[in-house]
Amino acid sequence: MAIVINEKNAEFIKKYIPNPEKILEATTVRNALVAFSDWLDMNPDCWENNGYDYNSLGRKAQKIYDDILYDNVYANTKEALN
Numbered sequence: 001m002a003i004v005i006n007e008k009n010a011e012f013i014k015k016y017i018p019n020p021e022k023i024l025e026a027t028t029v030r031n032a033l034v035a036f037s038d039w040l041d042m043n044p045d046c047w048e049n050n051g052y053d054y055n056s057l058g059r060k061a062q063k064i065y066d067d068i069l070y071d072n073v074y075a076n077t078k079e080a081l082n
Contacts, residue, residue, distance in 0.1 A: 003029050004071045009064045016061070029072040036065050 003026055005013070013020045017039050026032035039061075040046055046058030054062060 002027070003032050003068065005032075005068060006071070009067055012060065012064055016057070023068075029068065032068060033065065036061075036068065040065065 005024060010024060013023050013036075017023065017036070019035075022035040023032045026035065040058065043061075046054060046061055048055050048058075
């Protein structure tokens with residue numbers, strides 16, 4: 001079973017992330033998020049010069065990471081609504 005990634009987020013992944021299939025074809029949410037996080041953490045194009053803050057691209061990427069987590073875990077959990 002594939003994980004849920006909306007069209008807009010899939011386009012970002014295809015455009016910016018090498019080997020996007022590691023995320024788009026992941027069979028578990030954890031595998032997708034680990035692959036995404038590895039790219040985000042190691043990509044200097046996502047960070048301000050200080051190395052601690054995201055720039056615009058990094059903020060977009062973090063939003064997509066959050067979307068994947070929410071759409072696949074929290075949106076399907078009753079406890080997330082409480």
